[in-house]
Amino acid sequence: MTNASAAGPSAWARDLHAHLTTHVEIERGMLEEYRSAAEESSSKAFGYLVNLLIEDEIRHHRILMQLADSLETMSLRPREEPEVPYLDFNRGDTQAVLDLTEKLLQKEQQDTVELKRIQRELRDVKDTSIWGLLVELMERDTQKHIAILKFVKKHTRRR
Numbered sequence: 001m002t003n004a005s006a007a008g009p010s011a012w013a014r015d016l017h018a019h020l021t022t023h024v025e026i027e028r029g030m031l032e033e034y035r036s037a038a039e040e041s042s043s044k045a046f047g048y049l050v051n052l053l054i055e056d057e058i059r060h061h062r063i064l065m066q067l068a069d070s071l072e073t074m075s076l077r078p079r080e081e082p083e084v085p086y087l088d089f090n091r092g093d094t095q096a097v098l099d100l101t102e103k104l105l106q107k108e109q110q111d112t113v114e115l116k117r118i119q120r121e122l123r124d125v126k127d128t129s130i131w132g133l134l135v136e137l138m139e140r141d142t143q144k145h146i147a148i149l150k151f152v153k154k155h156t157r158r159r
């Protein structure tokens with residue numbers, strides 16, 4: 001992106017690319033800190049939780065790289081497929097996509113209820129274990145999954 005031809009990326013693409021790559025650097029620094037924190041600590045619970053953070057940060061890093069790379073592909077090699085696919089939910093059998101999305105959405109809603117119940121059962125160990133925290137994180141993940149599915153639903157045309 002940086003040494004692109006005049007006909008290449010727009011100012012928007014150049015700015016965004018710079019922000020994405022800066023963010024990748026920040027995330028890389030945090031990942032290093034988390035790694036040494038996990039290694040140096042004598043607390044297994046702390047190590048366990050930091051490893052969860054590391055998993056997330058690795059994913060963030062991967063996605064940021066894919067976004068930066070896709071921006072480059074779209075600007076400089078528009079005929080190629082970017083790593084982050086174009087929004088193409090309306091290709092092919094959209095009814096099948098919608099039906100599946102609806103089914104998964106219902107499962108995730110059930111999951112929300114189920115996790116709430118487990119959380120209630122863990123009330124007594126809430127402050128004496130990391131279990132409640134882990135279930136809370138799963139509840140947040142479930143909200144994330146619901147957001148993903150709702151996005152698909154919103155952007156898929158009914159036939």
Ligand SMILES: [Fe+2]
Pocket residue numbers: 027056057060
């Ligand atoms: Fe992150």
Ligand SMILES: [Fe+2]
Pocket residue numbers: 108111141142145
């Ligand atoms: Fe889920």
